[in-house]
Structure formats: C-alpha cells, structure tokens
Amino acid sequence: MDYQAVLEEVAAYARPFVRQGQVADYIPALERVSADRFGIAVADIHGAVYGVGDWEVPFSVQSISKTFSLALVMAQSPGNQGDGDIWKRVGREPSGTPFNSLVQLEAENGIPRNPFINAGALVVTDRLQTLTGDASTSMLHFLREESGNPDLAFDQAVADSEAEHGDRNAALAHFMASFGNLENPVPSVIEHYFWQCSIEMSCRDLAVAGGFLARHGLRADGSRLLEAREAKRINAVMLTCGTYDAAGEFAYRVGLPAKSGVGGGIIAVIPGRCTLCVWSPGLDARGNSVAGAAALDHFTTLTGWSVF
Amino acid sequence: MDYQAVLEEVAAYARPFVRQGQVADYIPALERVSADRFGIAVADIHGAVYGVGDWEVPFSVQSISKTFSLALVMAQSPGNQGDGDIWKRVGREPSGTPFNSLVQLEAENGIPRNPFINAGALVVTDRLQTLTGDASTSMLHFLREESGNPDLAFDQAVADSEAEHGDRNAALAHFMASFGNLENPVPSVIEHYFWQCSIEMSCRDLAVAGGFLARHGLRADGSRLLEAREAKRINAVMLTCGTYDAAGEFAYRVGLPAKSGVGGGIIAVIPGRCTLCVWSPGLDARGNSVAGAAALDHFTTLTGWSVF
Amino acid sequence: MDYQAVLEEVAAYARPFVRQGQVADYIPALERVSADRFGIAVADIHGAVYGVGDWEVPFSVQSISKTFSLALVMAQSPGNQGDGDIWKRVGREPSGTPFNSLVQLEAENGIPRNPFINAGALVVTDRLQTLTGDASTSMLHFLREESGNPDLAFDQAVADSEAEHGDRNAALAHFMASFGNLENPVPSVIEHYFWQCSIEMSCRDLAVAGGFLARHGLRADGSRLLEAREAKRINAVMLTCGTYDAAGEFAYRVGLPAKSGVGGGIIAVIPGRCTLCVWSPGLDARGNSVAGAAALDHFTTLTGWSVF
Amino acid sequence: MDYQAVLEEVAAYARPFVRQGQVADYIPALERVSADRFGIAVADIHGAVYGVGDWEVPFSVQSISKTFSLALVMAQSPGNQGDGDIWKRVGREPSGTPFNSLVQLEAENGIPRNPFINAGALVVTDRLQTLTGDASTSMLHFLREESGNPDLAFDQAVADSEAEHGDRNAALAHFMASFGNLENPVPSVIEHYFWQCSIEMSCRDLAVAGGFLARHGLRADGSRLLEAREAKRINAVMLTCGTYDAAGEFAYRVGLPAKSGVGGGIIAVIPGRCTLCVWSPGLDARGNSVAGAAALDHFTTLTGWSVF
The missing domain is CATH 3.40.710.10 (DD-peptidase/beta-lactamase superfamily)
Incomplete structure (x- = not known):
C-alpha cells in the first residue's frame, strides 16, 4: 500500500468538505481555530508514519x-x-x-x-x-x-x-x-x-499514540499495554459508541472503529494494519468533523479496508 | 363551625395512619424524628387558632x-x-x-x-x-x-x-x-x-403564617402582601402541583390547595375560611405524609369544604 | 347575579380573541367550521339558562x-x-x-x-x-x-x-x-x-347537560346521578387534567374545573352555582379555544367566582 | 481451518449454557420448543457446510x-x-x-x-x-x-x-x-x-442462505445480489443494531456482525470467510440466545476471527 499516495488522494477528495461544518463555539478557546485546517496521518503497525496537509499542527484532542x-x-x-x-x-x-x-x-x-x-x-x-x-x-x-x-x-x-x-x-x-x-x-x-x-496533539501524534489499538495491545516499544482481547474490545466500543449518536451512520459509511472530538479530530483503527488520525475543525450537527468523516469514508473506499 | 371538635374527630380518624409511612431518611437529621408524631392546627381568617396533638412541636418545613x-x-x-x-x-x-x-x-x-x-x-x-x-x-x-x-x-x-x-x-x-x-x-x-x-416551625406557626392564602392576600396585620388575584393563583399552583406527582390524586381525594414537605408537614387552604397545617412524619412513596393526607381527607368530609 | 349582563360583557371582551387561534384541521369535517363563531351559555343550578352569540349553534363536542x-x-x-x-x-x-x-x-x-x-x-x-x-x-x-x-x-x-x-x-x-x-x-x-x-351539541345543550356537576351529582329532574363526593371528584379531575397539558396554566388563569374539546368548546363548572359552556373554534397550540379561555378568564374576573 | 473440529469444541463449551435462558413464551407456538436444543453450522464462502448438534432441525427464524x-x-x-x-x-x-x-x-x-x-x-x-x-x-x-x-x-x-x-x-x-x-x-x-x-429454517439453511453477506454480495450461484459496498453496510447495521439493545455488549464480547431472533437463532458473519448460524431456544433478558451467544464468543476466541 502506497499510503502517501492514498492520503493525497483522500485529501483532494475531502478538500471541498472543509469549511462545510461549524467550528465548536461553546468555549472561546476552540472558536478561535481556523475552519480551513485539514490534516491526515497514518501510522502503520511497523512504525512508519505518513501525512498530508496540517498533519503536524497540534489541536485540542477533546473527546x-x-x-x-x-x-x-x-x-x-x-x-x-x-x-x-x-x-x-x-x-x-x-x-x-x-x-x-x-x-x-x-x-x-x-x-x-x-x-x-x-x-x-x-x-x-x-x-x-x-x-x-x-x-x-x-x-x-x-x-x-x-x-x-x-x-x-x-x-x-x-x-x-x-x-x-x-x-x-x-x-x-x-x-x-x-x-x-x-x-x-x-x-x-x-x-x-x-x-x-485540553491536551494538544497533532494528527501525527495521535496516529502514533493510538498504534496499540492496531497492534492488538502492543505499545510502540513492543511491550504489552493490553491483552489482544482487551484491545479488540476497545475497538468494538469505538465502533458502536465512538462518534456520539452518529455511530450507526459512521459504521455504515466508514466501517471502522473511530473516536471523534469536538476539536475536529477523529482517530480510526484498521486492526492489524494501521491507525489513522484526521483533523478538520468544521463539525456536523452531531459533533463530528465533516471533512474528517468524508476523508475516512474515501480512505476505506480506496483501500477496501473496512472491518466488514 | 366548632373547629376544635372537628380537629379532635379528625385526629381520632387519622391516628391509625400514623406510623404507616416511612420517615424521610435521606439525611440523618430528618431520620431521627419519631414516627409517632401527629399534630393538626387551623387558623381561621379572623385570627383564631385551634389545634390538637403535637400541633405546637416544631418540625422541619422542607418543601x-x-x-x-x-x-x-x-x-x-x-x-x-x-x-x-x-x-x-x-x-x-x-x-x-x-x-x-x-x-x-x-x-x-x-x-x-x-x-x-x-x-x-x-x-x-x-x-x-x-x-x-x-x-x-x-x-x-x-x-x-x-x-x-x-x-x-x-x-x-x-x-x-x-x-x-x-x-x-x-x-x-x-x-x-x-x-x-x-x-x-x-x-x-x-x-x-x-x-x-431547614426552618423549624410547628403546625400552629405554619397555619398562622399561611393565613394570607385564605385571606386573599392580606397579611395578619391587615396589610396587603398580594393582590387577591395573585393569592388565588398561588392556591391554583398548590392544587395542581403542591403534592409532588400525587397532585391529581390529592385533588381527587381532598380537593384543597396544599403543599407538602418531606418533614411530614402539609399546609392546606380553604379560601375565604381558614388555613390548616397537619404534621406526621411517615411518608408515602411519593413523599406526602400518610396520616396528614388522611386527616385532610377526613376534614373535608366532615366540613364539606372542598373547593369543588 | 345578572348572568345575561355578565355574559354580554364577557362576549365583548372575548371578541378580539376570536380568529386568533387555528381551527382544528386534522379532519376535513372540523376544518370546515367558520373561525368566526363565538357563543357562551350559563345554566344555573335552578334550571335557568342564559346565552349570547352562537350559543344555540351545534358544534362537535369532541373531547x-x-x-x-x-x-x-x-x-x-x-x-x-x-x-x-x-x-x-x-x-x-x-x-x-x-x-x-x-x-x-x-x-x-x-x-x-x-x-x-x-x-x-x-x-x-x-x-x-x-x-x-x-x-x-x-x-x-x-x-x-x-x-x-x-x-x-x-x-x-x-x-x-x-x-x-x-x-x-x-x-x-x-x-x-x-x-x-x-x-x-x-x-x-x-x-x-x-x-x-362526533356528537353535535350547542353551548346551551352542554351547559344544561353538565348541570349535575354544579348540583353535586343531581340530575336535571332532581334524581341522583352521582354521590356528591363523586361529582366533586370529577370536578377535581377536570381542574387538574381537563385542558390537555395546559391544565396548570388554566387553573392559574381561570381557576375553574373545565374540559375542552378540539371542536372549540369548553365546559366549566362553578360548584354550587352554575355550569358554563363557551365555544369558538380557533385553538391555541395545546388544543384549547383561544377566545373560549379568554371568555372564562374574564367571567371569573367579573364574578370573583374561581374555586380559589 | 478445521471447521468441524472447531464447531465440536464450540458445542462442548456452549453445552452448559443450554437451558440457562428462558424460551420465548409470548406465543404458544414458540413456547412448545424444547429448551434442550443446540445446533451450530458454518458455511464457508466456497460452499462447504459444517455442522454439529441440531444443526439440521428447523426452527422459527423470527427476527x-x-x-x-x-x-x-x-x-x-x-x-x-x-x-x-x-x-x-x-x-x-x-x-x-x-x-x-x-x-x-x-x-x-x-x-x-x-x-x-x-x-x-x-x-x-x-x-x-x-x-x-x-x-x-x-x-x-x-x-x-x-x-x-x-x-x-x-x-x-x-x-x-x-x-x-x-x-x-x-x-x-x-x-x-x-x-x-x-x-x-x-x-x-x-x-x-x-x-x-414464521418461516422455519435450520442452522444449515440459514448459514447457507446468508452466505452473500460473507461473499461481499455474491449469491450462491455466483450472481450478484448486492454491491460489495451494500453487503458491507448490512454487516455494519448488523453489528451496531442486530442483537436488540445488547448490540454494544455483543460487539464487545463477540465482535461479529450478527442478527438474533426470539426463536433462539443467531446468524453471524465473518466477512470474506464464512457465515455462521447457531440455535438454542433459551433467551437472555434482552431476547438473545444464551447458549448461542456463548458459542459465538468461543468461536471467535478459538479462531481469532473478530472484525476487530
């Protein structure tokens, strides 16, 4: 898989969705973020990391x-x-x-x-x-x-x-x-x-830090954080509950375990392959990044990697 | 109306209901009150006060x-x-x-x-x-x-x-x-x-203090606290909402504007006639005094004074 | 009480409220009724009946x-x-x-x-x-x-x-x-x-037919339909539940047991005195006649006859 | 994968759970089914079918x-x-x-x-x-x-x-x-x-009939029933909604798209590999077969085949 090429195609696809949502405005500190931002990163289970756009810009991880x-x-x-x-x-x-x-x-x-x-x-x-x-x-x-x-x-x-x-x-x-x-x-x-x-992290940081979910519980240094069974169970909870009350819709469209935040980030897992993180601050009515969801949707279309 | 005689009959009627309920136990200070207590007082609109039982014993007014x-x-x-x-x-x-x-x-x-x-x-x-x-x-x-x-x-x-x-x-x-x-x-x-x-008052205190509701808004000293229209409206809210989610049942059985508290007190109003207060700490499942409700029920039966 | 004079004053007061609401339109048969209608009737407990406006025009009693x-x-x-x-x-x-x-x-x-x-x-x-x-x-x-x-x-x-x-x-x-x-x-x-x-009745018909509620259970011919206690209890249910989910508001404003219908009629009771019926098809958002409620409000203001 | 051996181990594991639940009793026709029944079948994507226990006995497919x-x-x-x-x-x-x-x-x-x-x-x-x-x-x-x-x-x-x-x-x-x-x-x-x-089918029938869900939309005869995208989406809805209000728990424990019925059957999909059907009439409080869920749980443990 040429991740870099895929990410570039995904970013091109998602671009028109950037600015379509509403930046979270319930606290001033979030409201100040530019709606134009878009970044996406992938960390594969072997430690390689790829990214495009604002993938190294820190944002508020929130949920x-x-x-x-x-x-x-x-x-x-x-x-x-x-x-x-x-x-x-x-x-x-x-x-x-x-x-x-x-x-x-x-x-x-x-x-x-x-x-x-x-x-x-x-x-x-x-x-x-x-x-x-x-x-x-x-x-x-x-x-x-x-x-x-x-x-x-x-x-x-x-x-x-x-x-x-x-x-x-x-x-x-x-x-x-x-x-x-x-x-x-x-x-x-x-x-x-x-x-x-309130922790600030970039797409890169989050994709790498969430690697243990794709590695069935193993940390970056190879030590075990969670049993494989436990890591799978966190993925299950992410898939059924990770995107607020749009989890069913997200599973239907994207088909990956994912967790979103009102800062505009979404982390997603392809078990045994890689962890992704996408960021764009414009949110839909349920609090999920519009361009982020579009990007993940296109990523699974291009790669054929949904869990289903 | 021989209030004293009526109250004595009411007290005799209500006696078997004393101890039937459950004393509020969500805070220790209320739990300590004896379940055996029962008092009732009437203050007529001319200032006369009558009472029987523990009508001069202070209790927690609560709601x-x-x-x-x-x-x-x-x-x-x-x-x-x-x-x-x-x-x-x-x-x-x-x-x-x-x-x-x-x-x-x-x-x-x-x-x-x-x-x-x-x-x-x-x-x-x-x-x-x-x-x-x-x-x-x-x-x-x-x-x-x-x-x-x-x-x-x-x-x-x-x-x-x-x-x-x-x-x-x-x-x-x-x-x-x-x-x-x-x-x-x-x-x-x-x-x-x-x-x-947390204010502590007796049946006597509450019946007298609530006199303005029976006097269409006039205070004990004859000055006006509320317009007649306003006093009636408080009575209306008492009747429809005054006894927690048993207000319909209370209106059906007793037919008087009333407000209860988890200390076991209930204040009730007969507009143009008198204000009553009854107290007995045992509560039913909805938080109203069991013996208190029975006493008011019997009071309206004896006097024929429901608002309906 | 000069009922006829009171009803005329009430009708004059309520006139500007006619047409303010929305005629029930969930079935064609109701939708056809003219929004301009307004009638009010009173039947006292001695059998006398008074009315103004469209008080003898039949309408759908509904609820x-x-x-x-x-x-x-x-x-x-x-x-x-x-x-x-x-x-x-x-x-x-x-x-x-x-x-x-x-x-x-x-x-x-x-x-x-x-x-x-x-x-x-x-x-x-x-x-x-x-x-x-x-x-x-x-x-x-x-x-x-x-x-x-x-x-x-x-x-x-x-x-x-x-x-x-x-x-x-x-x-x-x-x-x-x-x-x-x-x-x-x-x-x-x-x-x-x-x-x-679907029964069709006029304000006159309803005020007369509901007379037993004001007569503590006695029918028009003097025979007993209900025990006094039972009649009072129906009045209590009317006051707490009779005007859909606006019963609290209605008790606050009008202070009478009442039952409304989406045909635009409202029947109301002044226990021991009289039964009223008012009709005007325009309804508020909760299904009660706008002009009808205004008329009853003014009636209690003029007569001082709320139950509170 | 030696399916037959796996199914036998699964059946042995699930046996103690048979009879633990409650047979659906809301209609007499279901109530008559013996609580002792247990069967499980697997149909792989190449058309091979395996089964143990009552896997060829028809039951009511229900949901x-x-x-x-x-x-x-x-x-x-x-x-x-x-x-x-x-x-x-x-x-x-x-x-x-x-x-x-x-x-x-x-x-x-x-x-x-x-x-x-x-x-x-x-x-x-x-x-x-x-x-x-x-x-x-x-x-x-x-x-x-x-x-x-x-x-x-x-x-x-x-x-x-x-x-x-x-x-x-x-x-x-x-x-x-x-x-x-x-x-x-x-x-x-x-x-x-x-x-x-009311349709009656066996575990065998259901595992075979549901094969298109594991074959990304292809029917048994190789013709296309659904686009691959559509088949995946049905799997997604099964995973998030297929086991009544226990879908989250089921995803957590089993991690497979599944649909249960109150007849005691559960169909489950391992995309790209096989379709399973398990049957045992005893239900848990949420309407899912107790032994059936235990069997699927053990199947994923033995094979490592959850979607997560």
Missing part, C-alpha cells in the same frame, strides 16, 4: 482523550484482567441520546450507557484518578511516551475555558455522585476531565 | 417553604404586578415526573415545569436572592412576623446535612445554569435553598 | 364527551360505589405530555395517566361499553335526556372522518390491549369512541 | 428474517443503487431502547431508529411489499433458492399465533401510519411481517 483514559484504566486494573470493575459502573451500549444527556442516567440509576459519552468518561476519569492519583498527568505522560513527542502539553486556556462553561458536566458529575457512582470529589473529577480534554 | 418563597417573589416583583418575569423562567404545569427529576428540564431547555418541584424552587430562590440580597434570611423574617413567633430559626444541622447529601440538587442547579436560567452563582443558590428548607 | 363517559361509568359501577375498578385501569394524575402521547403509556405498563387524555378516554369508553353494551348510544341518550334536547345526534361525517384519520388512536388502543388493559375488541372501542366525539 | 428483508429491499431498489429511499424512512442508529418500544418513534416523528427493531422492520416489509407485491412470498422464494432447500415453508400456526398476540406490532404500525410512514394498509403490512417471521 479523543476518552479512548486513552479507557485504555489506561483497563491496563492498570488489578490482576491485569483488564476489565477491573469499571464495567459495573459504566455500560457498553450505544446511548441513543446526545453525548451530554442526563435522561438516560436518570432512567438507569446513574450508570452511564458507555465510556464515550461525557458521563461515562467522567466515571472512567474518576477510576483513573483512583488508580493513579493523578488522572490527567498520567495520561499526558503516557501520550508523550507513546507518541514519542515530549512536548505534548495541556492547554491551560482551554481547560480554564471548559471549567468556566462546565455547568453541564458539573450537573452530570453531581448527578452520578447522587447515585454513589463517583469515588472522588466532584470538583476533582471534573478538573482532571477538563485537563485531559 | 412547604416553596410556597413562601413563591409568595415573596410575587410580592416583591417590580411594579407590584406580582408576576414579574418569574414565569418566563419557571412554568405552571404539573410535572408528571418525580420532584427532583432532570428529564423534564432537558426536554424543555432548563425551564422547570413549576415552582414546587426542586428545580423550580431553585429558580424562585435564585430570584428571591436577587430581589432581597438574602433569600433565606428574608424568608425567615417574614415567617417570624407572619406567625407571630420571633423564635423561628434555621436548623443548622439539617441545612448542613442537606448540603452534604445535596448532589441531586447541585446537579439540577448546574444543569439550569448551563441553560442560563440562574442569576446567582450555583453554590449560593443551593445554600439559600437548603437554609429555607 | 368534552370524555367528561360524560367518565360520569356514566362512575354512575353505573356496581354497588353504586361510583368508582368501580375503573381507577385500577386509569390514573388521576396530570400527564405532563400531549393528549395523544404514547410515551407515558409505555413507562407505566399501559395504564393511562388520567381519563381525559385519549388513552384514558379509550379505557373509560371500553368500560362503558362493557357496562352498557353500547357506549356511544347510551351516552347519546343520556345527553338528550339531560339537555332536554331530543334532536341531539351523532355526526356521521365526523365519525367517519375520525376513523379515516384514526391511526394514532388505533395505536393507543392496540398498545393498551397489548398490556391487557382493554375488555372489548380494539375496533369496537375505537368506533364507540369516535361516535362519542 | 433473523429482518436481515433478508433489508437485503431484498436494497437489492431491488430502482437504479440498482441499493439504497433507494428506504433510508429516508428508517434510520441506521442503535436504538438505546427495547426492540418494540414506541418512545423513540414518538420523539422522532415516526421514523424508526434502525431496520432491525420491529418498527423499522415493518417499514422495510412495507417497502418490500410495494416493490414485489408480495413481501412474504418473495422472501420465501429467495430463501429457498439461496439455501438450496425447496422445502422451506411458513409455519401457519406461528403466523396465526403472532397475529393473535400482535397488538404491540399493530400499535407500532398504526403509529407510523399516523406519521405517513407506511405505503400499504396496516393489516397487510403486519400480515406479511408475521409470515416472514
């Missing part, structure tokens, strides 16, 4: 961080069983409702439907906080090591901005606390959650 | 305070129109869901269904805080004056206990704040809300 | 019939207990959702929230069918006797039209049948329901 | 038929674009609610969330009826041809029994008709739907 916090919790659970008891506190089903909805939580006793809606990610962050003592820093260190980029950092302006506009997430956290589904104090859980979301 | 915060907001609204703009921020419809539910809020953009569910009362408290600068103290002063009992006080243990177990209310408040429906900071609104709920 | 089917079921229940077991099959709480919603039914095992939403009325009609063998004809006969108008009749065009556009009601009925909450075959229940709704 | 009606509609859509306009009338998202729920339909204007919940399958059947003039017979003929078994037939007792207990499906159909989302009369759509569900 893509939820993939890594889930992986870290599964990796650090006692007895190396991978699952620990996190699955008693969060489900694995698509939510059928928007990512920050409270309705489902009320009907299901404070157990979020899956780890990729905000409520579920707060529970995972809470667990990571208990396991590591510092949920956000431990994630940052992992991402630095795995991406090979020691300069990765939190964006304090973004984290502060999230906190300032964080009433919805505070409501989710207090609500789950009222059901006894948080181990740490609400303000601490929210703070670490916002820090995780 | 009954919602009636007074609504009255104070309506009384203090600019231009003395009574309504101000509070009705743009809270509805007047029965909720069809439990008193502390978030579902309805999400479907209706952060506008609570009525001022007597917790979310609605938080909005009213927020408004009272803006109007008075101290929502809880202004209510306490009003209740002292109107009941003629200068010893009324907050119960700090209850307020602290509520705050400690206050995640659900914090979730409601943050959620409404995320829709822009709070004027003051969330922690301040919650704090005043809990202080209001 | 107002729900009041009479409930009364007939309560009147004919075994042992003259009035309630029979109808209240095991339908609740008495405001629904918090539109009148033809299925959501609440699903959450509550096929038990409709109250007898005045469509689902609840279907259950009441089903019960009346079991009790009488002919739910619609028995209601028609009762209304003829009680109104003193032997010419009352079904409007076949309306009934047929309802049936043709009756998929929503068929869905409600089949859904309840799936929970075992219908005694008769679905098509028969729906048919009788539509016939009941 | 597995939904896969074939969707495929037939996509295959017969005008212009051979495959999608036609079916996707304007039914979504592709997991439902987040039980398979026969009405709640979602009401919130989303009569558009079912996906083609595998009952409401969605009714829409697909309605479309197939329009395209073929006889939705159930056209499916039966296709299944006979594709399975090579000319004896496949409807089970009239099952179809009649479904119709007798079909109020929930009638409610769904009437409800969608009220939104204008059915092209044919409700009774006809329901009837064809029940006939489709």
